[in-house]
Amino acid sequence: MAFNKISIPPQGALRHAAIACAAIVGGITLFLLQGHSASRSAQLAVLMLPGVLALLWPLPGARAHVLRSVFVTLWTGLFLLDGAVRSYMGDAYGAAPDSSFVIGAVANTNWREGSEYARTFAPTIGGWAIALCMAVAGAAWLAAHGNRRTPVPRLAARVLVALLCVSVLAHAFKPWRRLQPVVFWSGWTQSVAGMRGEWDRYDGVRARARALAESARPAVKGDGPSTVVLVLSDSVNRDNMSLYGYGRATTPALAALKRQLGDDMLVIRNAWAGEATTLPALNELFALDQGNDGGEDLHLLALARAAGYRTWWISNHDDIGIEQQHARLADVATTTNRNPGRSGGGLDEVITHDVQAALADGAPRKFIVVHLLGAHPYYKLRYPAGTDAFAAADAVDAGLAAAGRSWRVGTLRKEYDAAIRYHDTVVSRILGLVQAGAAPQPEANVAWMYLSDHGQEVGHDADFAGHSPGTPAGYRIPALVWRNRPWPAAADLANRAFRADWAGWTLADLLQLQWQGQATRYNVLAADYAWNENRLPGPVARAIPD
Known part of the structure; x- marks a missing residue:
């Protein structure tokens, strides 16, 4: 839709949407800093941009506006959840979720042991869960302030397109892409499953190594x-x-x-x-x-x-x-x-x-x-x-x-x-x-x-x-x-x-x-x-x- 054909909305709507975008990016970045280094938090902020900048584009229909709000909330919730889990693991164990310590512990845990762990550490886990829920609620409230009818000025539109291009390039670059929560946690689950399979294989390899050493009679x-x-x-x-x-x-x-x-x-x-x-x-x-x-x-x-x-x-x-x-x-x-x-x-x-x-x-x-x-x-x-x-x-x-x-x-x-x-x-x-x-x-x-x-x-x-x-x-x-x-x-x-x-x-x-x-x-x-x-x-x- 051409910008010059969009009806003029109430003054300040685009400005409010821009403030909501900045608040979401800034707030989530601060949250991510609890579980990531400053450089990785900045990388994640770049990866986050497509789902947040959607708030600036004009969507006049009420249903489209609601769907966008839900999408932005879910999108930002993934980054918030990633930061919360990493923060918990860092505080509790000084470990990253993709460390062999964590992957090995999870691979060696069944549902019963997991539930027992959750009950034992319920106060700490509950604290992080409350913080996460509050952060997601704040993001949902901000996501409801997306731009509905205000045309985006040409210069601002070019800036948005440039930012989106940067984020797309970041997603194409493997060291950055692997930090994206969907990509990271999908790979993480595969690593846990892979470790369980590798244990069976390496147990046999180590057993053969010990047997071979014994047969040499050193x-x-x-x-x-x-x-x-x-x-x-x-x-x-x-x-x-x-x-x-x-x-x-x-x-x-x-x-x-x-x-x-x-x-x-x-x-x-x-x-x-x-x-x-x-x-x-x-x-x-x-x-x-x-x-x-x-x-x-x-x-x-x-x-x-x-x-x-x-x-x-x-x-x-x-x-x-x-x-x-x-x-x-x-x-x-x-x-x-x-x-x-x-x-x-x-x-x-x-x-x-x-x-x-x-x-x-x-x-x-x-x-x-x-x-x-x-x-x-x-x-x-x-x-x-x-x-x-x-x-x-x-x-x-x-x-x-x-x-x-x-x-x-x-x-x-x-x-x-x-x-x-x-x-x-x-x-x-x-x-x-x-x-x-x-x-x-x-x-x-x-x-x-x-x-x-x-x-x-x-x-x-x-x-x-x-x-x-x-x-x-x-x-x-x-x-x-x-x-x-x-x-x-x-x-x-x-x-x-x-x-x-x-x-x-x-x-x-x-x-x-x-x-x-x-x-x-x-x-x-x-x-x-x-x-x-x-x-x-x-x-x-x-x-x-x-």
Whole structure:
């Protein structure tokens, strides 16, 4: 209908509808902030626009007006319900609804247990329900004030169309679209159902891994106590560590330990990941391939348990795949982070208490895996707020500019380096705890190994920041080893090329494991170690020495 043919309504009707729109968007955004970060609340506000901006368009018919009011109320109610559920879970458990903690709990709950839970926590749930009902009632009242006859001025109409286009584009962009309540909760229900099915499958996978480990009949050389700690980081590139010669002082604590320990702390200069993403990298790291024959591999955790080690998996990640394929093979599996995804917070220092408890356990033989977030994007969430150690311009900035890197990549490099600096304090502290525990037992075998699952591109080989399977930076990692016993008499261990997908064999040596089919040529500490170049993309493989 052309605007110039619409009859003139009472003055201020369009203005009232605009106020109602602004009030709904503002009020729901404030509500969403209780369960979302500020950035995600802003994203949801954009996704919300189509259902709210409908209030501004003229609908002269009474029935159309009522239907629009009902639609806007239901539409906004979905966003309000999403915010209420997230707020409740955040307050009660510090967990996001798509965390493995929540999905696992729901997948493991039946209707009877659910009703019992609801009765137990009725006061808290009831409080949120009342708040939700009041918010929906307010939205319904505002939705009744939609524009009925007032023509929308041409400029305002263009602005509305532009806003709708932005919202449509946001819906087309997967990281935004998955936040939309209908999309998110539909996917969430599928995740719950999928987890129930995956449990059955992974229970069988883990049972086979344990049986295979038992059939290998592993044993531990020596009768004394043994403690081995593996610290796994995420997305740490050795080129950003001052321990490896980087220009910014990103690893002062580890550098100090290296000066103190000398050759007792092995800093492998030329270490490479086999994959550029976490789960495939961990799958390779823990697999002990019996001769690359394509058969089923031994899993290091299962092998250590079969040999008599008590095992721990202490994680600051929230990842269902890692939990099912690796963590649940341990005797004790602890996850401290319950907010999955890149925007999930949770500083790595939170795992320290669990590491101390594991080290203090009375088991004579302990294998402790510590899985840290490290410098996983978003980098700014990986260190305490306000501790941007490299805010001032320096030679690294000048080098990035000379290489043609953008301002954005330069800024992300600063955040990444600040994350490495914080990460240095956590990693060095864990080594300190291991050494302190070793001091009263000089006869014990005590070892510590630190690796990153993969590297990170932060302007090294391209004007890009993030996971990078196509550049060498995506695979360059640190590899550090300490133990309380002398290293074997082998030539220049620190300069040997090292593959993280073979790290399980080196860890088996540190654990003093022996079994039929053991292949020492994959162990970087062994005299017969035989380097074989990784099968990586061409530009990456050419960066790795033969």
